Amino acid sequence: MDGGEHAPPRHAMNESSVAHEQHPVGDRYDFAAIQDTWLPIWDEQKLFETTGPDPEGIRGHKYVLDMFPYPSGDLHMGHAEAFGFGDTVARYWRHQGYRVLHPIGWDSFGLPAENAAIKRGVDPREWTYSNIDQQKRSFRLYAPSFDWSRVLHTSDPEYYRWNQWLFLQMFEKGLAYRKDSWVNWDPVDQTVLANEQVLADGTSERSGAMVVKKKLTQWYFRITDYADRLLDDLDALEGRWPSKVLAMQRNWIGRSRGADVDFRIEGRDEPVTVFTTRPDTLAGVTFLVVAPDSDLAAELVAGADEATAAEFADYLAEVQKVSEVERQDAARPKTGRFIGRYALHPITGERLPIWTADYVLADYGHGAVMAVPAHDQRDLDFARAFDLPVTVVLDVPVADADGAEHADNDPAATGVALTGEGTLINSGALDGLSKAEAIPAAIAALEAEGTGRPATTYRLRDWLISRQRYWGTPIPIIHGQDGSLHPVPESELPVELPPSAGLDLKPKGASPLGAATDWVEVTNPVDGTPARRDPDTMDTFVDSSWYFLRFFGPHDQTRPFDPEEAKRWGPVDQYVGGVEHAILHLLYSRFITKVLHDLGHIDFDEPFTSVLNQGMVLMDGSKMSKSKGNLVEFAEQLTEYGADALRVTLAFAGPPEDDIDWADVSPAGSSKFLARAWRIAADVEAVGVSAAVEGGDRALRRATHRLLADAPGLVESFKFNVLVARLMELVNVTRKTIDSGAGAGDGAVREAAEALALLLDLYAPFTAADMWAKLGHDDPVALVRWPEAEPALLVEDTVVAVVQVNGKLRDRLQVSPSIGADELRALALASEAVTRAVGDAEIAAVIVREPKLVNIAIKR
């Protein structure tokens, strides 16, 4: 997009009325003039508002939602794509006779606003709301069928007071709590992050900085209480959510079942408990390993001699220098230290040395493991590095590359742990059992002795929701001088953010709100003594975890949403958004929905019935960005080609979940197609009255009705690109009928033109509206129900039956579609081409698939 070479914009972005005279709507397709005609009309009509009682005769309700935008600058091509798809679905359901809720809002709290505000010295409010205004203007031109009466912004006190309400509801139930723990710290944004906001490479999802660990007291939501339901309920979403997202969520929750096992410790009253998925290998335990950064390690070392303690301190310091990513690299050589203490084996009573090593994580399970080097690769690597014993307790046959089993499978020698199936040995009562049999038997034995019990652990951690930044929802808690926590009474909500003027918003590790003296200093609601507000704000993922519910009454002053509306519209039938939210936003939303369900506020417990992930819009194979110089500006494209051509281009580019490379697509081609479609309506208008449709061109009628029959299935399976291709075909067939067939006055041409307008509304609402008007209709095309396909027009008068001999095409026969098998067989065998091909060979079989095919198998 190197400016300068473009013709000057024919028509300014946010002007809609001026251009009329320069671009009269005539016999030439002029998208700018068409937009100018319809925008003011639509502004008046407010076609897509869903307030008031249901109209008569609707088939039901649908709720179609796009992930709401973050107001950083203007809309971009990614928005154009996602909102285009969402709008296609919304428009489709209206054409099917449903009342459709298709709202829009803004995710308007968050760090970018604050960082931009710091850079420019302006109020984050101002920056945010002016961007929102820009995006609203662009949306108006792009014309998604939003219900603008329900618009919300999460940074409005009317919205975030309900975040605070939600927090208090969860606080009362013990689902919101404070704890002191190692947390992810973003050194650039100077705030904590949730696990979900740390990328796989250890950097912050927001700032890109390498995240470090800090020990801090923070607010958490107890999402782990819901781990089982969040995992199990994914099964019901199979087929309606992208399988990739389901897999990612399952991985993220990471449930694993096994047992907790208690090990007595020499010189300590309390046993140490470890979690294991392999209680069957208990006899193979030769040492224990505790996480160096765990409280347990510190305590155990305290009871060891001085030299050991010093060694441990050195090691801990070393470990904390290693980045989290490096630490989790499985290929890294094992490091560790003996910490001078011993555990006792629960079966043999043998002394087991206790080591510390950074391959054991402090915050998973109990921060300690029983090491079974013979049957766990990590433990084996460690045992070999430090020369610890390896005891095989499972006879696992090992196969060569050629499949022959061999016996030299001693892990201590080969370095390969025996993790497969096998038979228990050296395990007393368990000997002879298979792994699958031994696991429950081992757990039963542990339970009988009181030294173990079944246990389940999760990879999922509780959701850290406090942030040390300004532009977010204040946490509605008051801290007493004695450290007591008091919820702000519901009647005093919202706790509004103080003005940013006078506050230093620069990240410095503590919330800027702490310095807002007038705001932060309050009295204890219980005893009237001086107290302080919690100075932190909530993670903005709290805002977005329930906004889809707020659309059920976005202006309600007394409730988070209207329960009646929730019953009518909820849950979201179709959610559209990027796969980058596969875990974060979608998991949090599912969690909060379940919490609100359990608290009795809604009667469903999954928020999104169906999810569509759109791909990214790329340029020349890579992500668009200003710095790479490959940015395609949405606003420029909109000016050059118009909303319809852009939307058609994005829909036609490929399956919606695939990435689109802008270098591969042709908005000019889309424009050409829309012009061809539009001219069909213009031609029909020009001839005046059309002939009756019953006598119309039969081939064209069949093409029209085949498309009417196929279109719903194509939309419902998100094959938007295929439907556009089919529309192009129908346009071509119709053009041919006009120019070299029945002519524009034929009834079938009008029928095709009307079908085109009705179907095109999914992708090109301006063009469709204009065509509909040219065809003589006054009603808004967007609300017209699609006609049903006539079954009689879906069957051919005659079909071609293919005759093969040994699979090779030998003849074609014109037959009736209702021909019987015997008749078709006789016709095929009588064919001269067939008798020639068969010759005097013996016919082995004749396969008849009436009316389309006969295959004669012969022996040679």
Place this chain on the structure above:
RNA sequence: GCCUCUGUAGCUCAAUGGAAGAGCACCUCCGUCCUAAGGAGUUGGUUGGGGGUUCGAGUCCCUCCAGGGGCACCA
């Protein structure tokens, strides 16, 4: 390394186990004072490779190759 998805015309994609197609691009022609967001037509294929099942495979099975995505010291 493990799991998963995808390989069809130059590009993007279709094709209930039954004739390998569409759109775009390319090329040719018509039209136009010059431009085409005009019209008509043509070209284009070892369906990633190899095996198998079947009367018949782009489609089902096995295997290899290539690409995308996810997970990867979570006991």
